[in-house]
Amino acid sequence: MRYREEFDREVRVEETWIPVRDGTRLHARIWRPVDADRDPVPALLEYLPYRKGDWTAPRDSQRHAWYAGHGYASVRVDIRGSGDSEGVMHDEYAPQELDDAVAVIEWLAARDWCTGGVGMFGISWGGFNSLQVAALRPEPLKAIVTVCSTDDRYDNDVHYTGGAVLGIDMAAWSGTMLAFTARPPDPRVTGEDWLPMWRKRLGEIEPFLHTWLAHQERDDYWRHGSVCEDYDSIRAAVLAVGGWADPYRDTVLRLVEHLPGPVRGLIGPWAHQYPDIERPPGPAIGFLQETLRWWDHWLKDADNGAMDVPLLRSYIQEPVPPRTHYAERPGRWVGDDAWPARSVTWRDRALDGALRPHAAADDGTVTVASPQHTGVDAGRFFPFGNATDLPPDQREDDGRSACFDSAPLEERVEVLGRPRVRLRMDCDVPRANVVVRLCDVAPDGASTLVARGVLNLAGRNGRDRREPWEPGRPEEVAVELSGTGYAFPPGHRIRVAVSTAYWPWVWPHGEPARLTLWAARSALALPERDPAADAGRAPVVFEAPEQARPIPVTVAEGERRPERRVSHDVERGEWTLEVDPNYGGSRTFPDGLEYTEQALETYRIRSGDPLSAVADSQWHIRLRREGWETSVRTRTELRATADAFIVRSDLTACSGDEVVAQREWEREIPRTAG
Missing domain, CATH: 2.60.120.260 (Galactose-binding domain-like)
Incomplete structure (x- = not known):
C-alpha cells in the first residue's frame, strides 16, 4: 500500500450538524480544502449507520482525506439514530433515511464552499442507499459509486435468496443491528445530551427481524428501495463495483445491462471490501484513483477518458485448490463493451x-x-x-x-x-x-x-x-x-x-x-x-493502491476464539457451527476512546430434523473514555415450528454500573413462503 502524505490542496477537517426537514440534526465530519471558500469544490457524501467516531474511522481517514486533497469536500454523515446523530433508526433503508439523505445533499450543494455538484458513494449499506437516493433524483446528485450493493432488497440481500429464508444472516444481521443501534452517542460530540439521546434510542428500537419475517414474499415492503423495480428512475452516472467473493456481485451485471443512463461495471476477485483495501482475496487495485477519474469527469467536466473504458471490466479467475483463504487469486482482467456480452x-x-x-x-x-x-x-x-x-x-x-x-x-x-x-x-x-x-x-x-x-x-x-x-x-x-x-x-x-x-x-x-x-x-x-475476444484489445490495467495515511489505531492483542468451528454430536446427530465474525475486536482511537466488541454466532441442527434448526447471535460492546464507560449486551435467537418462526431477543445497556435499559422481545410469526 502506498500512503499519500502530501496533496495539491491542503486539507482541514471540521465537524458540524446538518438539519433535515423535521428539524432532526445529523452529525457530519467534513474533509475539505482549506481554500474551498475562495475556490469552491464538489461534495462527495458517504452516509452510514456504522459510526464515523469509531467503527469506520480508520477507513474514513484513508479515503475522505484523499478525496479532499484532490479537490473535493468529502463528507461522512451518521444516519439518523446512529453514531452521534439525533433520532431513532427503526429499519434499514426506510423512507425517512432516504428523505434525510436528499436533505443532506441539498444542504451540501448550498454551501458557499461547494460548486453545487454532489456525488455519493459507499460500500454495502452506503452502496445500497447511494442507488436508492439516485432513484429519487435530487437535482445536485450527478454521479454515484456503489460498491458491494444490491438493486434487489428481497432476493439479493441478507434476508432471502431464491425466495428462501436465509438462516445464516437473517438472524445474525438482525442481532448485529440490534447491538449497533443500541450504541450510545459520544459525549465528546453531543455533550450532556448523550444520555437523553441514548435513552430515547433504547426505548424505541425494535429488532429488525420482526419486520423482515413479516414479509416472506416479495411485496411492497421489499419493492421499496429495490431499484430493479424501475431502473429508468436513475439518471445519475453509476460506477457499480463488486467482487466474486461477495454475495452482491450479480448486481453489477444487472446494472450494466439495465440502467438507461451512464454506467460502468467493475468486478474483481474481492470479498466484501473496498478494492483498494489489501484484504484477501486480492489483488487490490488503485480504486481511489479509478473513482477520482469518475468524479472529475462527472463533477468537474474533465475530459479524462473515464467513459472510454469497457462497459464491464471483470476478472477471470484461474483454478485454485479449495481453501478458505487466498492472499491473491490468480487471473486476468478482461473487458466487454456490452452486457450481455458478445464474447x-x-x-x-x-x-x-x-x-x-x-x-x-x-x-x-x-x-x-x-x-x-x-x-x-x-x-x-x-x-x-x-x-x-x-x-x-x-x-x-x-x-x-x-x-x-x-x-x-x-x-x-x-x-x-x-x-x-x-x-x-x-x-x-x-x-x-x-x-x-x-x-x-x-x-x-x-x-x-x-x-x-x-x-x-x-x-x-x-x-x-x-x-x-x-x-x-x-x-x-x-x-x-x-x-x-x-x-x-x-x-x-x-x-x-x-x-x-x-x-x-x-x-x-x-x-x-x-x-x-x-x-x-x-x-x-x-x-x-x-478468450479470443481479447485479441487486439487494449489490456485492462489499474494503478497500484493508494490512500491517505489512516489515523493510528491500537488493536488489542489477546486470545481469540476460533473464527469458525464445526462440531458433531454423534449420539444426538446434531451439528453445531460457531462463527466469530471478527469485525475488528478491541481497539483504541487517538482521542482516547476504547472500543471493544465480542460477537458469537451459533447455528445448530440435527441431521434428520429440520425443526431442530436454531440460529443464535450474541454481542457485547463496550465504549470507554476517561470518566465515561458504557456497555451493550444483546442476544437474538431464531427457531421455528412447522407453522411459525419464534424470535427471542434481549438487550441490556449500562452506563458504568447503572442499567440504563433492559428489554426483552418475543414474537411468533406465521410461516408463509418460509
Whole structure:
C-alpha cells in the first residue's frame, strides 16, 4: 500500500450538524480544502449507520482525506439514530433515511464552499442507499459509486435468496443491528445530551427481524428501495463495483445491462471490501484513483477518458485448490463493451449427457434427499477477508448431494456470467428448497465451489406469490446461480451438485423433502466466454493502491476464539457451527476512546430434523473514555415450528454500573413462503 502524505490542496477537517426537514440534526465530519471558500469544490457524501467516531474511522481517514486533497469536500454523515446523530433508526433503508439523505445533499450543494455538484458513494449499506437516493433524483446528485450493493432488497440481500429464508444472516444481521443501534452517542460530540439521546434510542428500537419475517414474499415492503423495480428512475452516472467473493456481485451485471443512463461495471476477485483495501482475496487495485477519474469527469467536466473504458471490466479467475483463504487469486482482467456480452455464448450440458449422474435408477431418475446439515462447508455469507471466510473443499457437501459430472475436459472452458440449471423434477412434499452448486473437480478429487443458487419451490413462478408443490405432478424449474468469472482447465471435471438442504445458509422447511430428477430432461447452461475476444484489445490495467495515511489505531492483542468451528454430536446427530465474525475486536482511537466488541454466532441442527434448526447471535460492546464507560449486551435467537418462526431477543445497556435499559422481545410469526 502506498500512503499519500502530501496533496495539491491542503486539507482541514471540521465537524458540524446538518438539519433535515423535521428539524432532526445529523452529525457530519467534513474533509475539505482549506481554500474551498475562495475556490469552491464538489461534495462527495458517504452516509452510514456504522459510526464515523469509531467503527469506520480508520477507513474514513484513508479515503475522505484523499478525496479532499484532490479537490473535493468529502463528507461522512451518521444516519439518523446512529453514531452521534439525533433520532431513532427503526429499519434499514426506510423512507425517512432516504428523505434525510436528499436533505443532506441539498444542504451540501448550498454551501458557499461547494460548486453545487454532489456525488455519493459507499460500500454495502452506503452502496445500497447511494442507488436508492439516485432513484429519487435530487437535482445536485450527478454521479454515484456503489460498491458491494444490491438493486434487489428481497432476493439479493441478507434476508432471502431464491425466495428462501436465509438462516445464516437473517438472524445474525438482525442481532448485529440490534447491538449497533443500541450504541450510545459520544459525549465528546453531543455533550450532556448523550444520555437523553441514548435513552430515547433504547426505548424505541425494535429488532429488525420482526419486520423482515413479516414479509416472506416479495411485496411492497421489499419493492421499496429495490431499484430493479424501475431502473429508468436513475439518471445519475453509476460506477457499480463488486467482487466474486461477495454475495452482491450479480448486481453489477444487472446494472450494466439495465440502467438507461451512464454506467460502468467493475468486478474483481474481492470479498466484501473496498478494492483498494489489501484484504484477501486480492489483488487490490488503485480504486481511489479509478473513482477520482469518475468524479472529475462527472463533477468537474474533465475530459479524462473515464467513459472510454469497457462497459464491464471483470476478472477471470484461474483454478485454485479449495481453501478458505487466498492472499491473491490468480487471473486476468478482461473487458466487454456490452452486457450481455458478445464474447459470451450459452452452452447447454444435459445432466445425463455431457454431465453424468453418480447414481441413477433404471428409469433414469435421480433421487435427492439430503441430510439437514448439508451446507456446513458453505463458507461465510459475507467474506470480509478473514482466514476462514471462503468455502473449503466441497467433497463432503458433494457427498450429501446428488452429483452430475462431466468427463475430464479436453480444453479450457471460461465462464463469465450467471450459470443456470434447468431441472425436470417432482417433490414428495408441498414445501421444499432446492440448492444447486457448480464445482470444479480436480484430478485428485478436490472440489472447488464456483457458483451456487437456491430456489424455494413455493416461489418457482414468482417471488411475490407462494404456490405449494403438488406431489405427483412433475414440473420444470429453473435455478439461477450466482455470477462468476472462472476458468475450468483441461483435465478437470465440471460438477453440478443438487441438494434439498443448505444449512445454515438456508432455513429448512418444516419437513424433510425428497426430490426425483429426470436427468434426461435437465441441463446446466453455462455462459462461456471466448478468450479470443481479447485479441487486439487494449489490456485492462489499474494503478497500484493508494490512500491517505489512516489515523493510528491500537488493536488489542489477546486470545481469540476460533473464527469458525464445526462440531458433531454423534449420539444426538446434531451439528453445531460457531462463527466469530471478527469485525475488528478491541481497539483504541487517538482521542482516547476504547472500543471493544465480542460477537458469537451459533447455528445448530440435527441431521434428520429440520425443526431442530436454531440460529443464535450474541454481542457485547463496550465504549470507554476517561470518566465515561458504557456497555451493550444483546442476544437474538431464531427457531421455528412447522407453522411459525419464534424470535427471542434481549438487550441490556449500562452506563458504568447503572442499567440504563433492559428489554426483552418475543414474537411468533406465521410461516408463509418460509
